[in-house]
Amino acid sequence: MKRLVCPVCQQQVHFANTICLNCQTDLVYDPFAATMTPLDGSAPCLNRDQIACNWPAGDGGFCESCAATETIPDLNIMGNLDRWSRVETAKRRLFYSLIALGLPRVSPAGKALRFSFMADEIGPDGQVIHKVLTGHEEGAITINIAEADDDEREARRVAMGEPYRTLLGHLRHEVGHYYWEVLVKEAGREAECAEVFGDAAQDYAAALQRHYAEGPPQGWDEAHVSSYATAHPWEDWAETWAHMLHIVDGLDTARNHGLDPSGTGVDDAHAITDPEVLMQAWIPLATAMNAMNRSMGHQDFYPFVISPIVAAKIGYILQLIRQPALSTQAVA
Template sequence: MLDFYCQCGNSIFFNNTRCLRCERRLGFLPEARRLTSLEPLGDGRWQVPPAGSVLGRIYRLCTNYSDHNVCNWLVPEESPHCLCPSCRLTRTIPDLTEPRHHALWAKLEASKRHLVYNLMQLGLPIIGRDQDPDNGLAFDFLADRDANTEFTERLAGQAQINTGHANGLITINIAEADDVARARMREQMGEHYRTLLGHFRHEIGHYYWARLIDNTPRIDEYRALFGDERADYGAALQQHYSQGAPADWQAHFVTPYASSHPWEDWAESWAHYLHIRDTLETATEYQLVAAPPWQRDSSDFDALSHRWTHLAIGMNAVNRSMGLPDAYPFVLPARAYEKLGFIHRVVDGYENPAR
């Protein structure tokens, strides 16, 4: 995540809606991938101050910003859409007659915007249902009747639905946005890391597997590294949930869950790749690590993984100094780095005119 500044010079952050110093309204410009302060023109129209590549253009607030305060992105005045590119990807929002749901929805949208920003930064295609009705990306944010009692069963059911990511639909149980429910689940599953952003990064991995690997010449290299995904998915997950990961999983996988099936190995590895790219971008922006010694889009994965190892060790040490759990509670085996290197080549090699 990059660092952004208000026109008054104050630092502003990705989810902010107002500058805390000058109180100007803020909005994120998806096409420029930056947060900016705005000048009101009346009638719901806002102007970007005269600086940068979008100077002087007029915008509206995304309707989820103006009406629900669960977004902070902008829509060009002339756009036919009321919603921003991130909000347009949500097909089903939680039932807002339930009072707690608004806050959970806000967290879900915030994590999704973060994800969409990362995907844009990497130049990855984001094809919604409006452009591709059969396989386009869409999100359903669904609630159990009782998040406390049905959460576990619901997630087990969703693991089956994950195969449905071949058609681009991502379902997120909104209980994952509830910090207490998610922490309880993390304990039950014996996990060291469970975050809303992590869920989005994992699920989008299934979407990109279908887009970038399935039915492409890359499938052979994928199978050589991750295994043959034609193995029975339902049976593999059932075995994972009844018997757990194999004893030597740490020699091959990023997480125990990655050992369950080659699709899940890909999705878990993909999530880690996004953790690494975004966290390195942030750390570089704040000068916590040296700037990369290569051009931005270079395919030098060795240098990237070297910088990452250095940063992850440092972050964990800093967290321990604060009495907090490790920020990155994983030790990746060489085999996992090979998989990440493959993902890096897939992402880096993706030919997108937007880059």
């Protein structure tokens, strides 16, 4: 994430700020220039007042990010406005990366990336009538907004034995499934991708069932970034994709704040295509950040180990992203 400043007083402001806390200027974030601008009579996203979206209005009145949301939760239910707002804030951060990487939100074949944020339906007796499953189908991403509650998400993280679980992480994972469809399936690269991630034609439902019944195989971390990545090649791709975004955004933020314990002088994190260069910059940064977190008594900033095989998988994804046809929307 770039370092952003108030256009009026030059004070540093956060990505999600709707106002400069120093000079009280109302702010709009320009997602294509990646700068803060004064609101100053310009048209803001229609969601600005309701969920503090600080992006500008697009064609239909909603911003680039909010326009991709198809379904929002029932706002008559207490807490849902807050949950929706938190998910959208994480989604704008996701969109920052997609725009910076020049990734299309409509595929060459016309498949659009879109989102539904929904809550479980609870009956009068408190029982769940309809459960919302977080997932992806044909470009449509569904997120169960219960994940926006810190206590709920943390309970699930502990129950699943996961080292990391965040809203942004969910979005980065699910969007990975969409980009598999765009960069692999639509591009006719399934056989090539299978050489890196394994054969995705294997029965998905059976694979997930096996994963939940038996857990990951011994030595899974030699070739997978997480235990869930072992469930099926699609999940391996989505997990690896999410890590590509964690790492590139992490390096981008570090560079913009003058943090480079690697001494490699990474210039533009979004332009790196060599996984070795990426790892040389990332590993010392992640190690330093883990040490910082431990010195505050927090959990690790990046509780993962990237093996050489996983680094090569990330390299393959970076190579697909850098196909010339996709680079037209990149931010300069």
